[in-house]
Amino acid sequence: MKMNIAVAQSGGPTAAINASLAGVFRQASENDSIGRIYGSVNGIEGMINDDLVPLDSILTSDHDIELLKKTPSTVLGSCRYKLAAYDPDDSVTETEYMNIVNTLEKHDIGAFFYIGGNDSMDTVMKLDRYLKAVGKDIKVIGIPKTIDNDLPGTDHTPGFGSAAKYVATTLQEIIRDSRVYSIQSITIVEIMGRNAGWLTASSCVLRANGEPAPHLIYVPEAYPDGFPIEKFLSDVEGMMKRYRAVIVAVSEGIVPDAREYKKTGADAFGHTDNSGVAKFLEKCCADRFGCKVRSIELNVMQRCSSHIASATDIEESERVGRAAVDAALAGDSGRMMGFRRISNEPYRVEIISNDVATTANRERFLPENWICNEKSDITMDALGYFLPLIQGEVNPEYRNGIPIHFRLNQ
Amino acid sequence: MKMNIAVAQSGGPTAAINASLAGVFRQASENDSIGRIYGSVNGIEGMINDDLVPLDSILTSDHDIELLKKTPSTVLGSCRYKLAAYDPDDSVTETEYMNIVNTLEKHDIGAFFYIGGNDSMDTVMKLDRYLKAVGKDIKVIGIPKTIDNDLPGTDHTPGFGSAAKYVATTLQEIIRDSRVYSIQSITIVEIMGRNAGWLTASSCVLRANGEPAPHLIYVPEAYPDGFPIEKFLSDVEGMMKRYRAVIVAVSEGIVPDAREYKKTGADAFGHTDNSGVAKFLEKCCADRFGCKVRSIELNVMQRCSSHIASATDIEESERVGRAAVDAALAGDSGRMMGFRRISNEPYRVEIISNDVATTANRERFLPENWICNEKSDITMDALGYFLPLIQGEVNPEYRNGIPIHFRLNQ
Numbered sequence: 005m006k007m008n009i010a011v012a013q014s015g016g017p018t019a020a021i022n023a024s025l026a027g028v029f030r031q032a033s034e035n036d037s038i039g040r041i042y043g044s045v046n047g048i049e050g051m052i053n054d055d056l057v058p059l060d061s062i063l064t065s066d067h068d069i070e071l072l073k074k075t076p077s078t079v080l081g082s083c084r085y086k087l088a089a090y091d092p093d094d095s096v097t098e099t100e101y102m103n104i105v106n107t108l109e110k111h112d113i114g115a116f117f118y119i120g121g122n123d124s125m126d127t128v129m130k131l132d133r134y135l136k137a138v139g140k141d142i143k144v145i146g147i148p149k150t151i152d153n154d155l156p157g158t159d160h161t162p163g164f165g166s167a168a169k170y171v172a173t174t175l176q177e178i179i180r181d182s183r184v185y186s187i188q189s190i191t192i193v194e195i196m197g198r199n200a201g202w203l204t205a206s207s208c209v210l211r212a213n214g215e216p217a218p219h220l221i222y223v224p225e226a227y228p229d230g231f232p233i234e235k236f237l238s239d240v241e242g243m244m245k246r247y248r249a250v251i252v253a254v255s256e257g258i259v260p261d262a263r264e265y266k267k268t269g270a271d272a273f274g275h276t277d278n279s280g281v282a283k284f285l286e287k288c289c290a291d292r293f294g295c296k297v298r299s300i301e302l303n304v305m306q307r308c309s310s311h312i313a314s315a316t317d318i319e320e321s322e323r324v325g326r327a328a329v330d331a332a333l334a335g336d337s338g339r340m341m342g343f344r345r346i347s348n349e350p351y352r353v354e355i356i357s358n359d360v361a362t363t364a365n366r367e368r369f370l371p372e373n374w375i376c377n378e379k380s381d382i383t384m385d386a387l388g389y390f391l392p393l394i395q396g397e398v399n400p401e402y403r404n405g406i407p408i409h410f411r412l413n414q
Numbered sequence: 415m416k417m418n419i420a421v422a423q424s425g426g427p428t429a430a431i432n433a434s435l436a437g438v439f440r441q442a443s444e445n446d447s448i449g450r451i452y453g454s455v456n457g458i459e460g461m462i463n464d465d466l467v468p469l470d471s472i473l474t475s476d477h478d479i480e481l482l483k484k485t486p487s488t489v490l491g492s493c494r495y496k497l498a499a500y501d502p503d504d505s506v507t508e509t510e511y512m513n514i515v516n517t518l519e520k521h522d523i524g525a526f527f528y529i530g531g532n533d534s535m536d537t538v539m540k541l542d543r544y545l546k547a548v549g550k551d552i553k554v555i556g557i558p559k560t561i562d563n564d565l566p567g568t569d570h571t572p573g574f575g576s577a578a579k580y581v582a583t584t585l586q587e588i589i590r591d592s593r594v595y596s597i598q599s600i601t602i603v604e605i606m607g608r609n610a611g612w613l614t615a616s617s618c619v620l621r622a623n624g625e626p627a628p629h630l631i632y633v634p635e636a637y638p639d640g641f642p643i644e645k646f647l648s649d650v651e652g653m654m655k656r657y658r659a660v661i662v663a664v665s666e667g668i669v670p671d672a673r674e675y676k677k678t679g680a681d682a683f684g685h686t687d688n689s690g691v692a693k694f695l696e697k698c699c700a701d702r703f704g705c706k707v708r709s710i711e712l713n714v715m716q717r718c719s720s721h722i723a724s725a726t727d728i729e730e731s732e733r734v735g736r737a738a739v740d741a742a743l744a745g746d747s748g749r750m751m752g753f754r755r756i757s758n759e760p761y762r763v764e765i766i767s768n769d770v771a772t773t774a775n776r777e778r779f780l781p782e783n784w785i786c787n788e789k790s791d792i793t794m795d796a797l798g799y800f801l802p803l804i805q806g807e808v809n810p811e812y813r814n815g816i817p818i819h820f821r822l823n824q
Binding site: 017046049075076077078081082083084169172173174176177178180181182183184185186209210212213298300301303304305307308309310311312314391394395396397402403404405406407408409 | 456488494590593622710711713717720721722815818
């Protein structure tokens with residue numbers, strides 16, 4: 005008898021998470037031992053509420069799948085839902101786990117694939133442990149995804165390369181834009197990454213093409229005790245002596261040590277997260293230097309700009325989705341797929357898997373020795389790591405001059 | 415004897431202004447009656463200060479020119495400098511005009527081409543009048559450029575189509591991003607355009623591909639007496655009943671009628687311009703509805719994202735640059751080049767020119783009948799106008815996974 009499978013997507017959108025879905029779908033479709041392929045709507049919520057869609061009757065052609073790979077965000081929806089640890093004495097958590105099992109059994113699902121980040125791997129771990137504890141032979145496999153690149157157990161994460169390619173491409177355009185006038189200017193670009201500065205650090209790839217900007221790169225790993233505004237202003241002043249248009253890349257997770265920061269930088273805008281640091285630094289520079297200062301948030305565009313996705317990232321994301329299916333068929337469960345880098349030049353990776361407990365709820369940070377001594381730049385060592393991940397282009401398909409996306413409900 | 419020419423770029427950057435420079439350069443290079451081709455650095459400032467670069471020894475291959483066409487912003491630099499009206503009794507203005515004439519005569523320049531917007535056309539007009547008044551036979555021709563599309567005397571402006579293609583592409587990705595969670599959300603996207611809402615209105619092109627969002631589109635032309643916040647909140651509330659993820663496109667020139675606007679929406683951030691309206695509307699929505707609300711500024715990316723430029727825009731920008739050279743050779747001066755639309759389907763335009771006085775310091779607004787009665791949307795009539803302008807893609811050339819730009823000082 006054939007086994008059915010289910011796949012879900014979770015956490016923040018990326019340009020590559022649908023490519024991993026495509027990988028799971030393709031590998032499962034090509035395997036005779038797998039029957040129906042279900043998509044769970046809004047991550048684990050779909051499993052709890054029995055809200056599944058039959059992917060095999062939605063993705064009906066190779067063209068559909070290719071379009072899906074070029075569509076950003078999560079076609080099945082997402083969630084931020086975190087399963088409580090299983091507690092047989094707590095009827096709420098017990099009902100939740102039982103609902104998932106009911107969904108799994110009702111649809112004869114023998115393997116569940118969860119594409120997501122740190123929190124999602126927590127779900128994979130908990131669900132796998134529960135299923136083992138109650139003696140159900142259902143495999144649970146995690147497929148990594150995050151533009152933050154902060155998952156332990158993998159060389160890099162699907163979605164990161166595309167975000168890095170967007171950041172490099174857009175930063176270079178911002179650099180061109182900032183240089184037009186004959187006056188002194190400062191441009192501060194805020195890049196995603198709350199605790200880990202991978203994406204901000206990746207802006208150093210522009211140096212491979214001889215571009216000295218961004219002249220200053222600030223990552224949260226360098227400032228665990230707060231970001232000293234006076235040092236920042238002194239760094240900027242130093243660069244102003246060398247460059248008419250100073251470009252600063254700053255991670256959203258940088259927390260200025262200024263007393264006024266919380267008031268004017270974040271809470272005043274109704275933000276509960278860290279976003280807003282560039283705006284705060286803009287104000288600091290304008291007050292100190294009185295020149296033209298601009299701040300730019302790359303906002304959600306850096307995680308969903310599939311039109312400038314990295315082909316390497318999209319292809320790897322599909323491959324890791326395919327490998328997840330193989331892992332489940334080989335009897336694995338409670339594991340997260342990942343990459344091990346064999347070499348930078350030529351770029352070679354192999355697909356691996358690790359116990360999901362090594363990833364769940366944990367973060368991976370920039371190597372300390374990639375942060376230069378002045379804590380305002382990334383060393384050239386990082387270049388060899390970042391560059392392979394942004395190679396290649398995914399050419400969108402256009403209709404009426406606009407890229408076509410795959411949509412579940414047309 | 416051969417005549418030399420000079421060309422300069424002015425005003426805000428676009429993805430197409432270098433394509434017009436390429437057009438001037440190519441047409442002049444191919445004409446035997448033209449000798450040297452100079453670029454004036456930082457717009458008219460280069461003419462005043464005799465700061466010229468010999469373009470014919472910088473753009474040395476067809477590949478250079480093709481790269482230039484794919485490079486955003488102004489390769490020659492720009493300025494916001496406005497010539498004072500000529501006054502023979504004022505030694506300062508007289509010196510300025512005389513400096514320009516000295517530069518022109520020193521380099522045997524018989525024609526000057528100025529690529530820019532409303533303010534730049536004022537410079538073209540004043541310089542042409544001065545040269546005629548003092549009996550100098552030097553031609554001055556304006557080449558339009560602005561993402562705002564607000565110049566009278568032309569069907570549309572070079573640079574607008576590329577900005578509109580970026581806005582449509584990016585908005586569609588933001589729409590995908592906003593729909594992932596199962597909760598109600600509001601996303602407010604701020605688009606450039608202080609007095610004219612062309613670029614914001616162009617977001618309606620997504621409807622050609624069956625996309626209902628943005629659900630609300632607000633342009634400044636609809637609200638000459640201020641933007642009523644209560645009506646806005648009521649519009650949003652109406653859309654929330656129909657859509658889980660409401661998308662609002664708002665022109666930066668919209669001025670809320672709320673008393674608190676100036677305080678928290680603009681000045682508190684150190685802005686002297688209108689930018690910040692989306693952030694203000696975000697706060698209003700969060701206060702009223704208590705759901706997830708996000709604001710996004712497309713910022714300078716919408717004017718410099720050459721990697722997603724419109725091929726139609728880039729080709730037309732080059733053509734209009736070429737035509738400017740022909741116009742000067744035919745004896746024209748004090749004129750701005752432009753387009754007249756012959757038909758939408760098939761899209762056909764012809765290149766025309768008008769007395770620059772019809773454009774200088776004047777603005778062109780959205781046709782009133784394109785704004786729907788509720789003042790929160792654009793009618794389908796606008797689609798036929800906008801769609802041809804975003805057609806076709808300019809494929810960037812990549813090195814190390816990053817688009818290559820042409821740089822004057824490599």
